[in-house]
Amino acid sequence: MPVELNRDTILRAPKVLLHDHLDGGLRPQTIIDLAAEIGYDKLPSTDAAELGRWFAEAADSGSLERYLETFDHTVAVMQTVGGLRRVASECAQDLAADGVVYAEVRWAPEQHVSEGLTLPQVVDAVLAGFADGVAVAAERGYTIRVGALATAMRHAARSREIAELAVAYRDHGVVGFDIAGAEAGFPPTRHLDAFEYLRRENYHFTIHAGEAFGLPSIWEALQWCGADRLGHGVRIVDDIAVTGSTLDEHVDSARLGRLSQYVRDKRIPLELCPSSNVQTGAAPSIAAHPIGLLRRLHFRVTVNTDNRLMSDTSMTKEMLLLTEAFGYSWSDLQWLTVNAMKSAFIAFDERLAIINAQIKPGYADLLA
Incomplete structure (x- = not known):
């Protein structure tokens, strides 16, 4: 008989995380410690429990713009080599303790230079921190690999510079590139030069597309910019017509439009973040999240945390919420995990090795 599905057993399951922001996953106590070190006095609380609650409540507004404001505090304390290295190390440790065997963690180097660090110093500090955290996790009996995604802010004009930075570090732990920030008014085609450069470099x-803004953002990201994956992409459901309840098991009632058909046919991965999507208003609830429909329609669905601090979440919690909302089994969770690993930005043979050596054996033990 399969092992019972609950929080403790899901914690044991191997997980893969593709969409997690470094500046959205700090430990509250770390924020307090780093703020004290640099003299930052704008925190709403210096009690770790209270600060953690403040972040979750402030982010739970239904507005992406308001959600993004919470990052003012986390970014403010990530302006030193020591601060960046500590945050990255604790990120790797926390993910490993949550059962994550492979993670791609993104952050925007350009946001961490206000106190004089250079972009290479920022990248070196974060990569060193990840290495520290992986080593600490190994000492505790966990195996995790962490790759970095260098992100450019879509409202700024440094995307080509950050793209070149990412490529320069491609053999040192930076496995990909991203753009993030408010979608409305800042289409991905503003950064076409960066994406054309990355394609020429085979990178x-x-x-980020299809979260706060709809189908035009997704279309531009794919057909103009050539994205390998969609950060969120949840609004692809706007191109799917469903008769009757979206929870109906009979998926033949769904009619796909041209764009959604293309996304499914091309197996373009969707980096869905259920709790975060509810917080920012991209989905009304976990039970009504489009992931249920998209999974049944066999889109390349993956499950992610987005910002663990702001959403008060983890991969274990996200998976638990989905099992409660949609009745997912271990087989469903394995399917989602393998989807994510297939979609990672490391070499095919390395992806396959993690699937065969860690993911499949881990789920076999839970299904036995």
């Missing part, structure tokens, strides 16, 4: 990139 992987994802684009």
Whole structure:
């Protein structure tokens, strides 16, 4: 008989995380410690429990713009080599303790230079931190690999510079590129030069698209920019017509438009972040999240945390919420995990090795 599905057993399951922001996953106590070190006095609380609650409540507004404001505090304390290295190390440790065996963690180097660091110093600090965290995790009996995604801010004008930075570090731990920030008014085609450069360099990139803005953002990310994956992409459901309840098991009632058909046919990965999508208003609830429909329609669905601090979440929690909302089994969770690993930005043989050596054996033990 399969092992019972609950929080403790899901914690044991091997997981793959493709969409997680470094500046959205700090430990509250770390924020307090780093703020004290640099003299930052704008935190709403210096009690770790209270600060953690403040972040979750402030982010739970239904507005992406308001959600993004919470990052003012986390970015402010990530302006030193020591601060960046500590945050990255703790990120790797926390993910490993949550059962994550492979993670791609993104952050925007351009946001961490206000106190004099250079872009290479920022990248070196984060990569060193990830290495520290992986080593600490190994000492505790966990195996995790962490790749970095260098992100450019879509409202700024440094995307080509950040793209070149990412490529320069491609053999040192930066596995891909991304653009992030408010979608409305800042289409991905503003950064076409960066994406054309990345394609010429045979480099992987994802684009935040289809979260706060709809199908035009997704279309531009794919057909103009050439994205390998869609960061969120949840609004692809706007191109799917469903008769009757979206929870109906009979998926033949769904009619796909040209864009959604293309996304499914091309197996373009969707980096879905259920709790975050509810917070920002991209989905009304977990039970009504489009992931249920998209999974049944066999889109390349993956499950992610987005910002663990702001959403008060983890991969274990996200998976638990989905099992409660949609009745997912271990087989469903394995399908989602393998989807993510197939979609990672590392070499095919390395992806396959993690699937065969860690993911499949881990789920076999839970299905036995």
